[in-house]
Amino acid sequence: MNWQQLDWAALDRLRAGFLHGVGDDGPYWHSESDLASYDLTYGERIGWKWDAVLRELASRGWRPPASARTVLDWGCGSGVAGRRVLEAFGVEDIDLLQLWDHSPLARSFAAQRAREAFPSLAVSEFADTGQPIGLLIVSHVINELSPDAVQTLLALVARADAVLWVEPGTHAVSRQLIAVREALTDAFNLIAPCPHPGMCGLLTAGNERHWCHFFAPPPAGVQNDSDWVRFGQRAGIDLRSLPYSYLVLENKRLATSAAGPTSSPLPPTGASRILGRAEHFKGFARVLSCDAPGVVEELELQKRADADLFKQLKKDANHPLYRWERADRRIVGATRV
Numbered sequence: 457m458n459w460q461q462l463d464w465a466a467l468d469r470l471r472a473g474f475l476h477g478v479g480d481d482g483p484y485w486h487s488e489s490d491l492a493s494y495d496l497t498y499g500e501r502i503g504w505k506w507d508a509v510l511r512e513l514a515s516r517g518w519r520p521p522a523s524a525r526t527v528l529d530w531g532c533g534s535g536v537a538g539r540r541v542l543e544a545f546g547v548e549d550i551d552l553l554q555l556w557d558h559s560p561l562a563r564s565f566a567a568q569r570a571r572e573a574f575p576s577l578a579v580s581e582f583a584d585t586g587q588p589i590g591l592l593i594v595s596h597v598i599n600e601l602s603p604d605a606v607q608t609l610l611a612l613v614a615r616a617d618a619v620l621w622v623e624p625g626t627h628a629v630s631r632q633l634i635a636v637r638e639a640l641t642d643a644f645n646l647i648a649p650c651p652h653p654g655m656c657g658l659l660t661a662g663n664e665r666h667w668c669h670f671f672a673p674p675p676a677g678v679q680n681d682s683d684w685v686r687f688g689q690r691a692g693i694d695l696r697s698l699p700y701s702y703l704v705l706e707n708k709r710l711a712t713s714a715a716g717p718t719s720s721p722l723p724p725t726g727a728s729r730i731l732g733r734a735e736h737f738k739g740f741a742r743v744l745s746c747d748a749p750g751v752v753e754e755l756e757l758q759k760r761a762d763a764d765l766f767k768q769l770k771k772d773a774n775h776p777l778y779r780w781e782r783a784d785r786r787i788v789g790a791t792r793v
Protein backbone atom coordinates (compact mmCIF):
# COMPACT_ATOMS: atom_id res chain seq x y z
CA MET A 457 0.00 0.00 0.00
CA ASN A 458 1.27 3.46 -0.85
CA TRP A 459 -0.32 6.91 -0.89
CA GLN A 460 -1.52 6.46 -4.49
CA GLN A 461 -3.32 3.23 -3.61
CA LEU A 462 -5.05 4.59 -0.49
CA ASP A 463 -8.69 3.60 -0.19
CA TRP A 464 -10.15 7.04 0.61
CA ALA A 465 -13.69 5.72 0.81
CA ALA A 466 -12.63 3.28 3.52
CA LEU A 467 -10.75 6.02 5.39
CA ASP A 468 -13.81 8.30 5.24
CA ARG A 469 -15.99 5.50 6.60
CA LEU A 470 -13.51 4.72 9.39
CA ARG A 471 -13.23 8.41 10.27
CA ALA A 472 -17.00 8.72 10.58
CA GLY A 473 -16.93 5.76 12.98
CA PHE A 474 -14.05 7.16 15.06
CA LEU A 475 -15.79 10.54 15.32
CA HIS A 476 -19.33 9.43 16.03
CA GLY A 477 -18.71 6.16 17.83
CA VAL A 478 -18.44 2.76 16.23
CA GLY A 479 -21.66 1.41 17.70
CA ASP A 480 -22.57 -2.21 18.22
CA ASP A 481 -22.36 -3.44 14.65
CA GLY A 482 -19.33 -5.62 15.31
CA PRO A 483 -15.98 -5.33 13.58
CA TYR A 484 -15.69 -2.44 11.13
CA TRP A 485 -12.76 -3.77 9.12
CA HIS A 486 -14.23 -4.95 5.79
CA SER A 487 -11.09 -5.79 3.84
CA GLU A 488 -7.33 -5.97 3.95
CA SER A 489 -7.28 -2.71 2.03
CA ASP A 490 -9.15 -0.99 4.93
CA LEU A 491 -6.40 -2.10 7.29
CA ALA A 492 -3.57 -1.21 4.92
CA SER A 493 -5.03 2.28 4.34
CA TYR A 494 -5.45 2.76 8.09
CA ASP A 495 -1.95 1.47 8.79
CA LEU A 496 -0.38 4.05 6.46
CA THR A 497 -2.36 6.98 7.89
CA TYR A 498 -4.30 6.86 11.18
CA GLY A 499 -2.18 3.95 12.35
CA GLU A 500 1.10 5.69 11.54
CA ARG A 501 -0.10 8.75 13.44
CA ILE A 502 -0.82 6.54 16.44
CA GLY A 503 2.71 5.21 15.97
CA TRP A 504 4.04 8.76 16.54
CA LYS A 505 2.28 8.82 19.91
CA TRP A 506 3.84 5.47 20.77
CA ASP A 507 7.23 6.85 19.75
CA ALA A 508 6.77 9.70 22.26
CA VAL A 509 5.81 7.31 25.07
CA LEU A 510 8.67 4.96 24.25
CA ARG A 511 11.13 7.89 24.23
CA GLU A 512 9.90 8.91 27.67
CA LEU A 513 10.41 5.35 28.94
CA ALA A 514 13.89 5.19 27.39
CA SER A 515 14.81 8.49 29.04
CA ARG A 516 13.74 7.00 32.38
CA GLY A 517 15.67 3.79 31.74
CA TRP A 518 12.56 1.61 31.76
CA ARG A 519 12.42 -1.70 29.93
CA PRO A 520 9.79 -4.43 30.16
CA PRO A 521 10.55 -6.80 33.04
CA ALA A 522 12.73 -9.79 32.13
CA SER A 523 9.84 -12.15 32.94
CA ALA A 524 7.74 -10.61 30.16
CA ARG A 525 8.77 -12.91 27.33
CA THR A 526 5.42 -12.75 25.57
CA VAL A 527 3.82 -9.62 24.18
CA LEU A 528 0.06 -9.36 23.67
CA ASP A 529 -1.31 -6.54 21.51
CA TRP A 530 -5.01 -6.49 22.44
CA GLY A 531 -7.38 -4.70 20.05
CA CYS A 532 -4.47 -4.74 17.65
CA GLY A 533 -6.14 -3.33 14.51
CA SER A 534 -3.34 -3.22 11.93
CA GLY A 535 -0.82 -3.99 14.70
CA VAL A 536 1.07 -0.70 14.73
CA ALA A 537 1.41 -0.54 18.53
CA GLY A 538 2.96 -3.98 18.89
CA ARG A 539 5.42 -3.27 16.10
CA ARG A 540 6.47 0.08 17.60
CA VAL A 541 7.05 -1.53 21.00
CA LEU A 542 9.10 -4.38 19.56
CA GLU A 543 11.13 -1.98 17.43
CA ALA A 544 11.93 0.02 20.57
CA PHE A 545 12.84 -2.85 22.90
CA GLY A 546 14.03 -5.45 20.38
CA VAL A 547 12.83 -9.01 19.97
CA GLU A 548 15.87 -10.80 21.42
CA ASP A 549 14.17 -11.36 24.79
CA ILE A 550 10.73 -12.09 23.36
CA ASP A 551 9.47 -15.61 22.66
CA LEU A 552 6.11 -14.76 21.14
CA LEU A 553 3.99 -11.86 19.89
CA GLN A 554 0.29 -12.54 20.32
CA LEU A 555 -2.39 -10.51 18.61
CA TRP A 556 -6.02 -10.11 19.54
CA ASP A 557 -8.82 -8.18 17.93
CA HIS A 558 -12.48 -9.09 17.65
CA SER A 559 -11.95 -8.70 13.89
CA PRO A 560 -10.34 -11.84 12.36
CA LEU A 561 -9.23 -9.68 9.42
CA ALA A 562 -7.33 -7.39 11.79
CA ARG A 563 -5.70 -10.33 13.57
CA SER A 564 -4.42 -11.81 10.37
CA PHE A 565 -3.32 -8.45 8.89
CA ALA A 566 -1.41 -7.55 12.07
CA ALA A 567 0.21 -10.99 12.20
CA GLN A 568 1.30 -10.75 8.57
CA ARG A 569 2.83 -7.28 9.09
CA ALA A 570 4.60 -8.43 12.27
CA ARG A 571 6.09 -11.46 10.50
CA GLU A 572 7.38 -9.17 7.75
CA ALA A 573 8.88 -6.78 10.29
CA PHE A 574 10.37 -9.45 12.60
CA PRO A 575 11.07 -12.60 10.56
CA SER A 576 12.73 -14.39 13.49
CA LEU A 577 9.84 -13.79 15.92
CA ALA A 578 7.05 -16.28 16.61
CA VAL A 579 3.71 -14.58 16.01
CA SER A 580 0.28 -16.02 16.73
CA GLU A 581 -3.30 -15.06 17.32
CA PHE A 582 -4.14 -14.91 21.02
CA ALA A 583 -6.21 -17.73 22.43
CA ASP A 584 -6.82 -17.31 26.14
CA THR A 585 -5.83 -20.53 27.81
CA GLY A 586 -5.26 -18.84 31.13
CA GLN A 587 -1.48 -18.66 30.74
CA PRO A 588 0.46 -15.74 32.23
CA ILE A 589 0.57 -12.58 30.17
CA GLY A 590 3.92 -10.87 29.86
CA LEU A 591 3.74 -7.40 28.33
CA LEU A 592 0.22 -6.28 27.47
CA ILE A 593 -0.19 -3.52 24.89
CA VAL A 594 -3.45 -1.62 24.50
CA SER A 595 -3.83 1.19 21.99
CA HIS A 596 -6.79 3.36 21.09
CA VAL A 597 -9.42 0.85 22.07
CA ILE A 598 -11.12 1.88 25.30
CA ASN A 599 -13.84 4.06 23.79
CA GLU A 600 -14.96 1.22 21.52
CA LEU A 601 -15.50 -1.27 24.34
CA SER A 602 -18.74 -2.29 25.99
CA PRO A 603 -18.62 -2.50 29.81
CA ASP A 604 -18.30 -6.31 29.48
CA ALA A 605 -15.39 -5.98 27.07
CA VAL A 606 -13.68 -3.54 29.47
CA GLN A 607 -14.00 -6.17 32.20
CA THR A 608 -12.52 -8.84 29.90
CA LEU A 609 -9.60 -6.54 29.17
CA LEU A 610 -9.08 -5.68 32.84
CA ALA A 611 -8.98 -9.38 33.70
CA LEU A 612 -6.10 -9.73 31.22
CA VAL A 613 -4.43 -6.64 32.66
CA ALA A 614 -4.55 -8.23 36.12
CA ARG A 615 -2.51 -11.18 34.82
CA ALA A 616 0.07 -9.08 32.97
CA ASP A 617 3.61 -8.45 34.20
CA ALA A 618 3.54 -4.99 32.64
CA VAL A 619 1.08 -2.90 30.67
CA LEU A 620 1.66 -0.20 28.06
CA TRP A 621 -1.61 1.56 27.33
CA VAL A 622 -1.93 4.54 24.96
CA GLU A 623 -5.22 6.28 24.14
CA PRO A 624 -6.37 9.51 22.47
CA GLY A 625 -5.83 12.65 24.54
CA THR A 626 -9.45 13.68 24.83
CA HIS A 627 -11.12 14.65 28.09
CA ALA A 628 -13.53 11.71 27.98
CA VAL A 629 -10.94 9.04 27.19
CA SER A 630 -8.41 10.41 29.68
CA ARG A 631 -11.09 10.22 32.37
CA GLN A 632 -11.78 6.58 31.39
CA LEU A 633 -8.08 5.83 31.72
CA ILE A 634 -7.95 7.55 35.11
CA ALA A 635 -10.73 5.21 36.28
CA VAL A 636 -8.62 2.27 35.11
CA ARG A 637 -5.60 3.70 36.94
CA GLU A 638 -7.50 4.03 40.19
CA ALA A 639 -8.70 0.44 39.91
CA LEU A 640 -5.16 -0.85 39.41
CA THR A 641 -2.97 1.05 41.86
CA ASP A 642 -3.20 -1.64 44.56
CA ALA A 643 -1.81 -4.30 42.26
CA PHE A 644 0.47 -2.27 39.98
CA ASN A 645 3.32 0.18 40.27
CA LEU A 646 2.76 3.26 38.15
CA ILE A 647 5.79 3.85 35.98
CA ALA A 648 4.36 6.74 33.90
CA PRO A 649 2.99 9.31 33.47
CA CYS A 650 2.04 9.69 37.15
CA PRO A 651 4.73 11.16 39.42
CA HIS A 652 3.23 9.43 42.48
CA PRO A 653 1.21 6.30 43.30
CA GLY A 654 -1.53 8.02 45.31
CA MET A 655 -4.96 9.21 44.32
CA CYS A 656 -5.10 11.00 40.95
CA GLY A 657 -5.29 14.73 41.64
CA LEU A 658 -7.63 15.22 38.70
CA LEU A 659 -10.31 13.52 40.78
CA THR A 660 -10.32 16.27 43.39
CA ALA A 661 -13.10 18.84 43.40
CA GLY A 662 -12.35 21.80 41.16
CA ASN A 663 -10.32 19.80 38.64
CA GLU A 664 -13.25 18.38 36.68
CA ARG A 665 -12.50 20.42 33.58
CA HIS A 666 -8.91 19.21 33.31
CA TRP A 667 -7.62 15.92 31.99
CA CYS A 668 -4.36 14.00 31.80
CA HIS A 669 -2.93 14.40 28.32
CA PHE A 670 0.27 15.11 26.48
CA PHE A 671 1.34 16.07 22.97
CA ALA A 672 3.56 13.98 20.73
CA PRO A 673 5.58 15.74 18.05
CA PRO A 674 5.04 14.50 14.49
CA PRO A 675 8.22 13.53 12.60
CA ALA A 676 10.09 16.43 10.99
CA GLY A 677 8.79 17.36 7.56
CA VAL A 678 5.28 15.92 7.89
CA GLN A 679 3.66 19.35 7.64
CA ASN A 680 5.36 19.93 4.28
CA ASP A 681 4.64 16.48 2.91
CA SER A 682 1.88 16.77 0.30
CA ASP A 683 0.51 13.28 1.03
CA TRP A 684 0.20 13.96 4.75
CA VAL A 685 -1.19 17.45 4.15
CA ARG A 686 -3.89 16.04 1.88
CA PHE A 687 -4.70 13.32 4.40
CA GLY A 688 -4.85 15.86 7.22
CA GLN A 689 -7.25 18.06 5.28
CA ARG A 690 -9.49 15.20 4.26
CA ALA A 691 -9.55 13.69 7.75
CA GLY A 692 -9.93 17.08 9.44
CA ILE A 693 -6.81 16.47 11.50
CA ASP A 694 -4.28 19.04 12.65
CA LEU A 695 -1.00 17.35 11.78
CA ARG A 696 0.89 19.39 14.38
CA SER A 697 -1.26 18.26 17.25
CA LEU A 698 -1.05 14.68 18.52
CA PRO A 699 -2.78 14.62 21.89
CA TYR A 700 -2.58 11.35 23.77
CA SER A 701 -3.07 9.90 27.21
CA TYR A 702 -1.27 6.85 28.53
CA LEU A 703 -0.44 4.54 31.39
CA VAL A 704 2.60 2.36 32.00
CA LEU A 705 2.16 -0.16 34.78
CA GLU A 706 4.21 -2.92 36.31
CA ASN A 707 2.70 -5.69 38.37
CA LYS A 708 3.71 -5.46 42.04
CA ARG A 709 3.85 -9.25 42.28
CA LEU A 710 7.12 -9.11 40.29
CA ALA A 711 8.83 -7.61 43.31
CA THR A 712 8.37 -10.88 45.17
CA SER A 713 8.38 -13.35 42.27
CA ALA A 714 11.10 -15.88 41.56
CA ALA A 715 12.21 -13.67 38.67
CA GLY A 716 13.53 -11.32 41.34
CA PRO A 717 12.67 -7.79 42.30
CA THR A 718 11.83 -5.36 39.58
CA SER A 719 14.52 -2.80 38.90
CA SER A 720 12.18 -0.46 37.15
CA PRO A 721 12.59 3.21 37.80
CA LEU A 722 9.66 4.52 39.76
CA PRO A 723 9.20 8.29 39.62
CA PRO A 724 11.36 9.89 42.33
CA THR A 725 9.67 11.37 45.37
CA GLY A 726 8.73 15.01 44.97
CA ALA A 727 8.58 14.86 41.16
CA SER A 728 5.94 16.79 39.23
CA ARG A 729 4.63 16.46 35.69
CA ILE A 730 3.06 19.15 33.54
CA LEU A 731 -0.24 18.08 32.02
CA GLY A 732 -1.18 19.31 28.54
CA ARG A 733 0.70 22.34 27.25
CA ALA A 734 2.23 25.21 29.16
CA GLU A 735 0.41 28.46 28.35
CA HIS A 736 2.71 31.37 27.64
CA PHE A 737 1.82 35.00 28.28
CA LYS A 738 3.87 38.17 28.28
CA GLY A 739 6.53 37.61 30.90
CA PHE A 740 5.05 34.50 32.49
CA ALA A 741 3.84 30.96 31.79
CA ARG A 742 1.10 28.95 33.42
CA VAL A 743 1.22 25.19 33.80
CA LEU A 744 -1.10 22.56 35.18
CA SER A 745 1.17 20.58 37.45
CA CYS A 746 0.51 17.07 38.75
CA ASP A 747 2.41 17.12 42.01
CA ALA A 748 1.36 14.75 44.74
CA PRO A 749 -1.49 12.45 45.76
CA GLY A 750 -4.71 14.35 45.17
CA VAL A 751 -2.87 17.46 43.97
CA VAL A 752 -3.08 18.87 40.45
CA GLU A 753 -2.73 22.63 40.49
CA GLU A 754 -2.04 25.62 38.30
CA LEU A 755 1.37 27.15 38.88
CA GLU A 756 2.99 30.18 37.32
CA LEU A 757 6.52 30.75 36.19
CA GLN A 758 7.78 34.31 35.78
CA LYS A 759 10.15 34.50 32.83
CA ARG A 760 12.67 36.42 34.91
CA ALA A 761 12.68 33.68 37.56
CA ASP A 762 14.05 31.07 35.12
CA ALA A 763 14.33 32.21 31.50
CA ASP A 764 15.76 28.87 30.33
CA LEU A 765 12.88 26.91 31.80
CA PHE A 766 10.41 29.43 30.37
CA LYS A 767 11.91 28.84 26.92
CA GLN A 768 12.11 25.09 27.40
CA LEU A 769 8.42 24.85 28.32
CA LYS A 770 7.56 26.69 25.11
CA LYS A 771 9.82 24.65 22.87
CA ASP A 772 9.14 21.15 24.10
CA ALA A 773 5.56 19.97 24.33
CA ASN A 774 6.62 16.63 25.77
CA HIS A 775 7.50 17.55 29.34
CA PRO A 776 9.80 15.42 31.49
CA LEU A 777 9.45 14.99 35.24
CA TYR A 778 10.60 18.06 37.17
CA ARG A 779 11.21 18.83 40.80
CA TRP A 780 9.97 22.37 41.36
CA GLU A 781 11.44 24.98 43.61
CA ARG A 782 8.40 26.94 44.65
CA ALA A 783 7.31 30.08 46.40
CA ASP A 784 3.67 29.40 47.05
CA ARG A 785 2.02 28.95 43.63
CA ARG A 786 5.01 30.26 41.73
CA ILE A 787 7.78 28.13 40.27
CA VAL A 788 11.11 29.81 40.96
CA GLY A 789 13.38 27.05 39.69
CA ALA A 790 13.31 23.45 38.50
CA THR A 791 15.48 20.37 38.21
CA ARG A 792 14.79 17.60 35.73
CA VAL A 793 14.52 14.31 37.58
Ligand SMILES: C[S@@+](CC[C@H](N)C(=O)[O-])C[C@H]1O[C@@H](n2cnc3c(N)ncnc32)[C@H](O)[C@@H]1O
Binds near residue numbers: 499534537
Ligand atom coordinates in the same frame (compact mmCIF):
# COMPACT_ATOMS: atom_id res chain seq x y z
C1 LIG B 1 -9.09 2.50 16.68
S1 LIG B 1 -8.66 0.84 16.44
C2 LIG B 1 -7.02 0.81 17.14
C3 LIG B 1 -6.22 -0.30 16.58
C4 LIG B 1 -4.81 -0.37 17.09
N1 LIG B 1 -4.77 -0.82 18.47
C5 LIG B 1 -4.11 0.93 16.92
O1 LIG B 1 -3.72 1.55 17.92
O2 LIG B 1 -3.92 1.36 15.77
C6 LIG B 1 -9.59 -0.08 17.68
C7 LIG B 1 -9.46 -1.58 17.50
O3 LIG B 1 -10.13 -2.21 18.58
C8 LIG B 1 -10.80 -3.35 18.08
N2 LIG B 1 -11.88 -3.69 19.00
C9 LIG B 1 -13.00 -3.00 19.27
N3 LIG B 1 -13.76 -3.65 20.17
C10 LIG B 1 -13.09 -4.78 20.50
C11 LIG B 1 -13.35 -5.86 21.38
N4 LIG B 1 -14.49 -5.92 22.10
N5 LIG B 1 -12.46 -6.85 21.47
C12 LIG B 1 -11.33 -6.81 20.75
N6 LIG B 1 -11.02 -5.82 19.88
C13 LIG B 1 -11.90 -4.80 19.76
C14 LIG B 1 -11.29 -2.89 16.72
O4 LIG B 1 -11.61 -3.97 15.86
C15 LIG B 1 -10.09 -2.10 16.23
O5 LIG B 1 -9.18 -2.91 15.55
